[in-house]
Amino acid sequence: GIQVEQSPPDLILQEGANSTLRCNFSDSVNNLQWFHQNPWGQLINLFYIPSGTKQNGRLSATTVATERYSLLYISSSQTTDSGVYFCAVDRREGGKLIFGQGTELSVKP
């Protein structure tokens, strides 16, 4: 089956710093989503981005489908950005997402 690798596994930042999270996947996909999991376990949708570039405030994402990777950019990080960021993909856009292992981000004041 398709493999999803996220890097780095852990990241510690000072408030105000910028960061880039990467997601590599081993096969072509029709769905790619980025999520932020808060300390209570809720997965919060960040981007639905099987290809192209999107921006939402301080966050933006780019997926290069032909090269099988996606990047999540966080600018001017805040302590509330802390948590685990997951990339998830689906080959057939049917809702059977395959998740990476996540990147755990800690933003220090």
Added chain:
Amino acid sequence: ETGVTQSPTHLIKTRGQQVTLRCSSQSGHNTVSWYQQALGQGPQFIFQYYREEENGRGNFPPRFSGLQFPNYSSELNVNALELDDSALYLCASSLHPGELFFGEGSRLTVL
């Protein structure tokens, strides 16, 4: 707020018991997917229901079963609970095909 609600939020069971978890999907969504997330891991796909029929299953034994109702709400049932079933169970709804939206999860502890 995703519009996806799950119940109960927390529960404790003992080995061998059975558990039922419930999920109400976002209005207008016809597809419900269930995921299991063990501590420190990414969520793992259990199964999906589309218009009341099972539409794909991950690598989980038959003691994990489900239902989807005409209003598109769903249940996940787990029989003969094992210690390794302790996890966060996440429900997601979508308009097939499309973006998934997750509920807050049900945290199951098996003693």
